[in-house]
Amino acid sequence: MHGQSSPRSRASLTPDDWIAGATVLLTDHGIDSVRVDVLAKQLGVTRGSFYWHFKDRDDLLRCVLNAWRDAATEQIIERFEGEHADPRALIKELISLPFRGRAAERAARIELAIRAWARRDAMARQAVDEVDARRISYHAQCFSALGFRIAEARARAFALYAYEVAESILSNQGNAAQKAERSALVERLLLTRLDPA
Amino acid sequence: MHGQSSPRSRASLTPDDWIAGATVLLTDHGIDSVRVDVLAKQLGVTRGSFYWHFKDRDDLLRCVLNAWRDAATEQIIERFEGEHADPRALIKELISLPFRGRAAERAARIELAIRAWARRDAMARQAVDEVDARRISYHAQCFSALGFRIAEARARAFALYAYEVAESILSNQGNAAQKAERSALVERLLLTRLDPA
Numbered sequence: 001m002h003g004q005s006s007p008r009s010r011a012s013l014t015p016d017d018w019i020a021g022a023t024v025l026l027t028d029h030g031i032d033s034v035r036v037d038v039l040a041k042q043l044g045v046t047r048g049s050f051y052w053h054f055k056d057r058d059d060l061l062r063c064v065l066n067a068w069r070d071a072a073t074e075q076i077i078e079r080f081e082g083e084h085a086d087p088r089a090l091i092k093e094l095i096s097l098p099f100r101g102r103a104a105e106r107a108a109r110i111e112l113a114i115r116a117w118a119r120r121d122a123m124a125r126q127a128v129d130e131v132d133a134r135r136i137s138y139h140a141q142c143f144s145a146l147g148f149r150i151a152e153a154r155a156r157a158f159a160l161y162a163y164e165v166a167e168s169i170l171s172n173q174g175n176a177a178q179k180a181e182r183s184a185l186v187e188r189l190l191l192t193r194l195d196p197a
Numbered sequence: 198m199h200g201q202s203s204p205r206s207r208a209s210l211t212p213d214d215w216i217a218g219a220t221v222l223l224t225d226h227g228i229d230s231v232r233v234d235v236l237a238k239q240l241g242v243t244r245g246s247f248y249w250h251f252k253d254r255d256d257l258l259r260c261v262l263n264a265w266r267d268a269a270t271e272q273i274i275e276r277f278e279g280e281h282a283d284p285r286a287l288i289k290e291l292i293s294l295p296f297r298g299r300a301a302e303r304a305a306r307i308e309l310a311i312r313a314w315a316r317r318d319a320m321a322r323q324a325v326d327e328v329d330a331r332r333i334s335y336h337a338q339c340f341s342a343l344g345f346r347i348a349e350a351r352a353r354a355f356a357l358y359a360y361e362v363a364e365s366i367l368s369n370q371g372n373a374a375q376k377a378e379r380s381a382l383v384e385r386l387l388l389t390r391l392d393p394a
Binding site: 161186 | 225226227229306309316317325330348351352353355356358359363364366370383387391
């Protein structure tokens with residue numbers, strides 16, 4: 001008979017629980033594995049209770065993207081509008097970002113899974129593009145503050161952001177000394193002024 | 198009764214057909230979607246015929262990785278041991294790689310799917326690390342040929358490779374003029390000699 005097992009009280013689950021569960025599934029198994037029935041089973045609730053919170057699977061996926069974007073944007077604002085007023089110190093900090101241990105590793109895994117999804121989904125693509133654009137803009141402000149003209153500040157910002165993205169993807173390459181050497185090189189190069197071409 | 202449908206002749210399918218089909222599934226739907234039954238259906242053959250060519254799913258996945266690694270390595274060797282003797286010309290070419298149109302886009306999609314897989318699978322991790330290491334080594338030879346000391350050549354090689362990897366991931370950022378500006382900047386910076394720190 002139905003209803004005789006004792007699923008966790010539906011009242012105790014919030015939309016955030018579903019979003020967090022979906023994010024884990026996405027990260028560990030890819031977007032196609034994010035299915036309402038699988039999630040319900042994992043959360044120990046009935047499939048039907050999903051619809052108390054979400055219209056459908058697409059609605060859940062939109063919330064997953066929004067949660068990621070909000071967290072990413074929050075991070076950016078905190079970093080750039082926080083204690084560091086000095087653009088050089090900020091650039092130094094940005095260069096060290098990929099080396100921040102387990103939290104950085106987990107964030108990188110989530111982000112890579114979302115990027116893979118974005119290669120074949122317009123909604124995910126839009127979220128990723130927005131976050132990337134916003135991060136690059138903030139990076140550009142640092143270089144503008146150092147006196148680089150706008151177009152060059154933007155190009156340097158892209159190069160710095162590209163390094164951060166790639167360093168987190170290529171984290172198995174090189175030992176600690178090599179990582180220190182390359183991050184120091186990138187920092188010096190990005191702060192070096194070039195003679196007019 | 199069995200055997201009355203007419204699947205495509207098993208003799209006409211090669212291991213490469215299975216590998217190609219698995220690579221498409223991996224790229225479009227992630228590694229968890231690469232399943233023998235799904236592939237057999239797509240290829241229009243019986244599930245059993247899979248075992249004429251492969252021991253099991255893991256065997257197929259190993260072949261997918263080997264095929265990708267071979268293609269990637271072949272590309273590297275062709276590029277670096279081919280016509281370009283001049284390291285500056287080679288560096289210029291490497292910087293332009295992410296802008297090579299549809300073939301580059303498809304290769305980037307496959308590679309991103311393999312990188313996402315590698316985040317949670319040791320066999321895929323090893324293949325990706327090998328290809329990255331090999332590419333970085335070849336890049337380093339260019340900078341060594343330009344007279345940079347070995348450790349600095351390696352750091353510059355990493356920065357160049359990081360730019361290539363990130364540019365293909367961040368391909369939606371910026372218009373054509375901005376892309377031209379940032380690739381010109383990266384080229385100039387990576388060829389600029391720094392005063393001793």
